[in-house]
Amino acid sequence: MSANPRVAEYAIDPQFTQRWSPRAFTGEAIPEQTLLSFFEAARWAPSAYNSQPWRFLYARRDTPNWARYLGLLNEFNRSWAQHASALVIVISKTTFTAPGATEETPALWHTFDTGSAWGHLALQATLSGWHTHGMAGFDQELTRQTLNIPEGYALHAAVAIGKLGDKTTLADYLQAREVPSPRVPLSELVAEGDFSL
Numbered sequence: 001m002s003a004n005p006r007v008a009e010y011a012i013d014p015q016f017t018q019r020w021s022p023r024a025f026t027g028e029a030i031p032e033q034t035l036l037s038f039f040e041a042a043r044w045a046p047s048a049y050n051s052q053p054w055r056f057l058y059a060r061r062d063t064p065n066w067a068r069y070l071g072l073l074n075e076f077n078r079s080w081a082q083h084a085s086a087l088v089i090v091i092s093k094t095t096f097t098a099p100g101a102t103e104e105t106p107a108l109w110h111t112f113d114t115g116s117a118w119g120h121l122a123l124q125a126t127l128s129g130w131h132t133h134g135m136a137g138f139d140q141e142l143t144r145q146t147l148n149i150p151e152g153y154a155l156h157a158a159v160a161i162g163k164l165g166d167k168t169t170l171a172d173y174l175q176a177r178e179v180p181s182p183r184v185p186l187s188e189l190v191a192e193g194d195f196s197l
């Protein structure tokens with residue numbers, strides 16, 4: 001990519017428009033310390049009652065876990081994510097112990113909180129010179145079985161992490177999509193007062 005075509009409507013830190021989701025990755029190894037720093041950023045996300053429901057499972061390429069994780073993705077995602085440096089499965093705990101309570105109850109905000117944590121992860125990866133690509137295209141039941149994820153944890157997404165590669169390594173139709181995407185105008189997303197969107 002030569003230039004980032006994204007233009008913010010209001011002044012924001014460039015990190016927000018610099019994060020995007022490529023599919024061309026170099027396939028280089030990621031140091032475990034680097035990967036852990038992305039999870040560290042996720043750890044500092046806000047959550048209801050500070051319940052911190054997010055959990056992350058990962059595999060680095062060229063490790064025994066790599067093939068197992070790749071096998072969880074659908075064929076389309078596997079076709080490009082096989083060149084990533086790490087694969088992550090994002091899950092969350094669906095119950096928590098409220099302050100003052102002794103028993104666990106449903107954590108109504110575990111999905112909201114975990115989305116926030118993944119956002120931190122993605123932004124930290126970009127700040128560190130890496131890229132992330134979230135994926136809904138993976139087999140949830142197979143993932144639960146393969147990775148021994150118990151009941152009480154919800155599966156959300158897979159994430160590919162890597163260094164930006166040459167887009168000519170991708171199929172033609174994917175090369176055309178290898179560019180930071182635009183956004184709908186802020187006026188379609190935000191209303192002062194009553195709902196009017």
Ligand SMILES: Cc1cc2nc3c(=O)[nH]c(=O)nc-3n(C[C@H](O)[C@H](O)[C@H](O)COP(=O)(O)O)c2cc1C
Pocket residue numbers: 019020021022077133134135136137138157180181
């Ligand atoms: C939860 C989630 C699931 C996604 N699933 C897929 C997927 O299965 N395959 C894929 O190629 N991209 C997937 N994406 C990438 C989105 O299409 C991408 O984030 C979106 O188009 C915005 O582009 P950007 O991330 O480059 O800003 C997913 C993203 C998220 C957050």
